[in-house]
Amino acid sequence: MTAGQAKFFYGWIVVGAAFVGTFFAFGIAYSFGPFFPAIETAFQASRSDVALVSAIAGCLLFSLGAASGPLADRLGPAAVASTGMILIACGLLAASRATELWHVYLAYGLGVGVGTGCIYIPAISAVQRWFVRRRGLASGLAVMGIGAGTLVTPPVANWLIELQGWRGAMTTLALAVAAIGGLAMLALRHSPEKRGLNPDGGPPPDPAAPAGPAATLREALGAGEFWLLGAAGMFISFSLFVPLVHMVPYVLDHGMDEATGAWLLGVIGVSSIAGRFLVGVVADRLGRLKTLIGVYIGLAVMLAFWHFAREVWTLALFAAVFGTLYGGFAPLMPAIVADVFGVRHLGSILGVNYSGAGLGVLLGPTMAGLLFDLTGGYGLAIAVAVAGMLAGAVCLAVTAARRRE
Template sequence: MTADALDTVAAPPVRKPLGAKGWLIIGICLFGISTGPAAFGLASLGLVINAFQDQFGWSRSEVSGAASLMMLCTALSLPLVGGLVDKFGARRVLIPSVIALGLCLLAIPLVVTKAWQFMAAYVLMGTLAAGANSVPYMRILASWFDRSRGLAIGIAGSGTGLGFAYVPLVGQAAIHQFGWKGCYVALALIMLCVTLPMVLFLLKEKTEGEAPIDSDTPTAEANPAESQGDTLKGAMAKRDFWVLASIFVGLAFVLYGLIPHMVPLLTDRGLTPEAAASMASLFGFATFGGRVLIGFLIDRFDARKIAVIFFGLSALGMGLLAVPLPTWALIVPALLLGGSLGAEVDMLAYLTSRYFGLKAFARIFGVLFSAVMVAMGLGPVAFGGVYDATGSYQVMLAIGAPVCIVAALLMLVLRPYGERKRGAAISIT
């Protein structure tokens, strides 16, 4: 095979403007992800923990334990979700999952009076509604975008940050008017009256013969190496798979363990509930902006180096939160942690598509994401358990900074994904 032929096969397609169609897909995925179990299930907990303590006498570890159960159930469900997405398509998984999540949220204020009932509702979110997580959205984005995939995933993936930004504001406003039950009713209405119609009527999947939106190539075979890719078994046989799993499991444990405890942590530091909710909202807006920035950068620079920088910011944010700061200065770690939070799940989706291709993307990403969800599930209960035992979050915050540093160092163990792409192109020629 000649060098010219190799260049013809391996060369990426030409980037072109995304157009109205591209931005519509990104926008729907952005909002859909913002209403997923991660944002609605986790960000709402910080708003109701104190109310549950006052009304029902539940401990913080009991309330955060519901989130842990949801995450662990989601972790068990995601490999199945990924397989269903690869086999039947993303929309056929998304639609029933969105309905299930809306009904679970609505059931909490209507039915729940005991801790086990609250936990049961979150278990149902982690099983019946597992398909409302980012896996189906990421599959749609990875297939529609190639040259601008990082930006598309970054913008849409920032939906989690958007959810973390507006859930405290919407939830606190509903609580102020109707009590804690109003928070869950408001979130359920958003799911059923906004997200569901968007997915049902506006979200379109790419068919096998269509080219990516951002490519001038007339067929979908512009990058055959990536469109074929690895099977799940083939991916799991590679070192890169396990390095990625190790990196993002550690990050998820400390970063997502902190999220449901952000508001009570800030009130413990002297902020009013309203001020703490506003700070949590700022954290969410920083996550939103950080994910868009990261998506822009990884389309143009080595994603591994970008990750090292942002994981370092996470370590700095954790370190600052572990030391005594005046209340006004708490904005700094909130911005650092929020801005760097986009360097985990979105980066995982992007690197999964680049290292292992699109053939079994949803299945591979589902397995990796399920491992991350286990860590997301254990993190909140670990933070809650440490608080109940010691009266503070200091121990977990002190652990968080070194974990982020180790994650940054492990990124340097990954080989450049460009090498995999060229090697795959040679192997199928």
């Protein structure tokens, strides 16, 4: 029996490590909601000022893929991602000792943002290399960590805040990230070929089969599809992070408590886990691009519905459907980029392509906080988020049309 035909394929270890990485990275990044009211009170800050903390982290989360992707291609994903976990832990520890809001910008914004940016692209691009035939399943399992982290971390953070205060909660989370997440990242490996294996754990590919795409970063930058997909990522991030960041203050405005807001974020998280499978089944039948266009349109409809959701049951319905659709985006976009440009230079291509998403995350929550401060409500901010989601759907539709040419 050859190495490439071993009974247990190491690619699934890579998937498991990527799951842990996305669990901690996005769990921490998306758990800022429970900290929002405490930080707003502690520093007597406006909502737009506090929202900027999460916006900075989200911007760096995606935009730093332009640096972490090429670094992972050169140094290996384990070195880059484990460094990211340490940076997240250090950022949380430093933020827990902040005495001014700008300290939180630097500590949480930079620490969590840079740390997560060092994890996502290296981990997800590694998974794409280990699988071809089962890439959709492997990607879905890997990014399930995002949903699981969003499900678990906000309620845990809220519980820790009640138990220890917001500073103690950040310290406890930092220790968990360093101890568990840092070790798990060491299991990531760049590609099966470097371990004497083949993608999917199968036999070597047929040399007579036509070669797939293998674009370099320079070649990808010259393709219209690259910029359209990047714009689509920017628009969805702009709109997606509005409810993720502002859900807790939104429910407080409507007479509910912080625990309800944290629970609703958990509903989004658990629904997104289901969405990775449900949307994946649809994508196998309809195609990835068509399915992703439908996801964008569905998210736009649910954002509009959010504006009219004023009770727990309507907010829970919004969170469940929104989370399911959002869950479909995470595995589809990297797989589409891999389909279009190949996996040889995927870390670099995916990292640069996701830079637009970083800009969207920076602008979306900040815009919502600013419009709230100006108007006293979230109505206009939600309308802008709906428009952003529809703009992303248009970018994907143009991409699909170009692919058919």
